Amino acid sequence: MVRCGSLYDLSLVDPENHDKRSGMTPAEQLNAIFKQVDKLCPVKDDVLKNINETLVSLHMARIENKQLTKKQQKFVRHYFDTQIYSMLSPQVIDNRHPFPHLMNKAQYIIVRLKEGKNDMQFGIIPVPDFLDRIIYLPEAQGDYVLLEHVIYHQVERIFSEDNIVSKSIIRVTRNADINLNEKEIDEDEDYREYMKKILKKRDRLAPIRLEYYRTMDDETTAFLCEKLNLKPNQVFCSKSPMEMDYFFDLIDQAPNVLTKPLLYKPFEPQKKCSLDLDRPLIPQLLQHDELLFYPYQSIDIFLDLLMEAAHDKNVLSIKITIYRLAKNSRIVNALVEAAENGKEVIVLMELRARFDEKHNIQEAQILEEAGCKILYGFEDLKVHSKVMQFTVKTRKQIRTITQIGTGNYNEKTSKQYTDISYITGREDIGADGTAFFRNLLMSNLEGQYDHLLVSPFQLKEAVMKMMDEQIEKASSGQQAKIYLKMNSITDVDLINKIQEASSAGVEIRMVVRGICCILPGVPGYAENLHIISIVGRYLEHSRIYAFGNDDDMKVYISSADFMTRNTEKRVEVACPIYDEKLKKRVLEYFKLQLRDNIKARQMQSDGTYKAIETMDAPLDSQNECMRLAEEMHPKKSKEHHVFRAIASHFRRN
Known part of the structure; x- marks a missing residue:
């Protein structure tokens, strides 16, 4: 919806534009993507088939229509008659009933009917999204069928069986890359109202993919391609359910005794840090910095700080940049109470x-x-930085506490993504934080900072300068290192600089979870570059940049990947870690990931990934982080929990 959507738009407005990395035009990139997706679909089907076979023994499997017992068949038919049939809105497509708009990612049953007087006829039935998708079967504990499959197998009772030539389940994926043009905003209209209008257009954007379930005849395929303006290579077969969101409900509704062998051992983010959580946090943070590693440590520590600031009479102001929030956000509640x-x-x-x-x-x-x-x-720029600052009036002066993170202010994803949150009362970082917010208020993107690296004007230039320092060291025979951790790297300038550093003899270690447009180990370019990707229980999301030797290394955490959209088209912030103890923690965390030989995969010089072969003891870096966090967590007395509950109550009231 996003990447292919933006390429689709580009193919219309600038069809001869050649991508810097691949050298392809937008149409060539799309065709290459569709070719790969066609190979990936059967892989997805095989994975889901294997999962379903595992679930059979636990009575949590999706049952095929041909596997139903006579009693279950009777049940499904009765369920269709009493719970589904009256909710359906079937339509015949002809001159008086034009082809309907197919909603993005919604499912439909399409049937080809026997030809009428003039042409082929088709019928279409939207699968209602307001009905329960999982239909549990009798005699089977937790086995189930899906709503769309029930309608598919009962469709002959809507359109006469003698009249149906073929049938299938289909789903359209639409471009979701909405483009903004602020010149369209009326003089008396604010930006928020303009965005509301733009969002309504998303479901009307052009289709970029059509999926069908199991089989679809050529006539139906040609008909849909014509109506949706799609080419045959944009049509994909799925032998498994096309929409997988129902798995969340399946797991949530199943008894614990069944899900226990399927799920990770429960882990609760730990409320343990260098702060004394039984005392007010603000005075402590004015004395020393704090570093939180999510999801191993709890975001509740930060939330407690924010709520304390909302009620502390000495806190004068709170400023924050927000990109994504959880539903029913406690961040919003605290900001409301502060106001x-x-x-x-x-x-x-x-x-x-x-x-x-x-x-x-x-x-x-x-x-x-x-x-x-x-x-x-x-x-023209998204603000993707994660910065919060509040001013505190002390006896002698006005102080600031600044928080800078690698991830969003989102309580839900803080339990799913690995991120780092740095909280400091340092005056130098605070001064830059104050300047950052002042510049945002004044729409001044070119403000200068002494410590923070801010894109789109300073971050990339500063990073490349620090790489140049390591290149100079290596060229003079000194030991030089670069450590980088991020989600993706696509920025050509930074890629070229990393290759230059590797060629100069700089030791480069990178942890790149996703898109990686640089190859390690290429003779003459990247012999000293080593890259791993870690895909595990949690989504690796934190960004770390480090330059130098371990005893004098410059260490930054950041909200920015090395992608052109981050370095040139967004407001991002990278923050130095000056405290030696905290710097050591960041480096230990990075090196722990380099030692991962369970979930890590090493990138090869041809772009493929391989499991790491080693004689070392098995190490899963995420499991190790959970173990270390639990070891740090002290046992609390009942009195402690009562005290915290009372303190929390008084802060709220």
């Missing part, structure tokens, strides 16, 4: 956070109604 308590609250809410736009609009409205000052970023 209601008379504090200045300034929120830069990025309304263009893909697929969270509607939610962010709603939360911005709540904050504004509570008295917060809301900003909406810049016309």
Whole structure:
């Protein structure tokens, strides 16, 4: 919806544009993608088939129609008659009933009917999204059938069986890359209302993919391609369910005794850090820095700090940049309470956070109604940084506490993504944080900072300068190192600089989870470059940049991947870690990932990945982080929990 969507748009407005990395035009890139997707579909089908076979023994399997017992067949037929049939809206497509708009990712049953007087006829039935998708079967504990499959197998009772030539389940994927043009905004219309109008257009954008279930005859395929303006290579067969969201409900509804062997051992993020959580946090943070590693440590520590700031009479203002939020966000609740308590609250809410736009609009409205000052970023740049700062009045002066993170202010994803959150009362970082928010308020993207690296104007240049320092060291025979951890790397300038550093003899170690447009171990270019990807229980999301030898290494955490969209087209922040103990923790964390030989895969010089062969003891870096976090966590008395509950109550009230 996003990458192919943007390429589709580019193919219309600039068809001869050649990508810097691949040298392909947009159409050539799309064709290459569709070719790979065609290979991936059977892999997905095989994976789901194997999973379903595993679930058979646990009575949690999806049952095929031909496997139903007579009693189950009778049940399904009765269920269709009483629970489904009256909810369906079948339509014949002809001159008086034109081809309907197919909603993005919605499922439909399409049938080809015997030819009428003039042409082929088709019928279509939307699969209702307001009905339960999982239909549990009798005699089978937790075995089930899916709603769309029930309709598919009962469709002859809607369209006469003698009249049906072929049938299939289909799903359309539409372009979701909405383009904004602020010149379209009316003089009396604010940005939020403009975004609401733009979002309504998303479901009307062009189709870029058509999927069908198991079989679909050539006539139906040709008909749909014509109506949807698709080419045959944009049509894909799926022998497994096309929409997999129902698996969350399946697991949630199943008894624990069945799901226990399927799920990871429960882990609760630990509320343990260098702060004394029984005392006010703000005075402590004015004395020393704190570093939190999610999901191993709990975001509750940060949330408690924010709520404390909302009620502390000495806190004068709170400023924050927000990209994505959880539903029923405690962040929003704390900011609302701060505003209601008379504090200045300034929120830069990025309304263009893909697929969270509607939610962010709603939360911005709540904050504004509570008295917060809301900003909406810049016309051409998304604000993707994760920065929060509040000012505190002490006896002698006004101080700041600044928090900078690699991930969003989202309670849900903080339990699923690995991220780092740095909280400091340092005056030098605080001064840059103050300048950063002042520049946002004044739409000044070219502000200068002494410590923070801010894109789109300083971050890439500063990173390349630090790489040059390591190149100079290596060229003079000194030991030189670069450590990098991120989601993706596609920026050509940074790729070229990394290759230059490797050729100069700099030892480079990278942890890149996803897209990686640089190859390690290529003779003459990247002999000293080693890259691993870790895909495990948690989504690796933190970004770390480090330059130098271990005893004098410059260490940064950041919100930015090495992608052109991050380094040149977004507002991002990288923050140095000066405290030696905290710097050591970041480096130990990075090196632990380099030692991972269970979930890590090493990238080869041809772009493939291989499991790591080693004589070392097995090590899963995420499991080790959980173990270390639990070891750090002290046992709390009942009195402690009662105290925390009382303290929390008084902060809220």
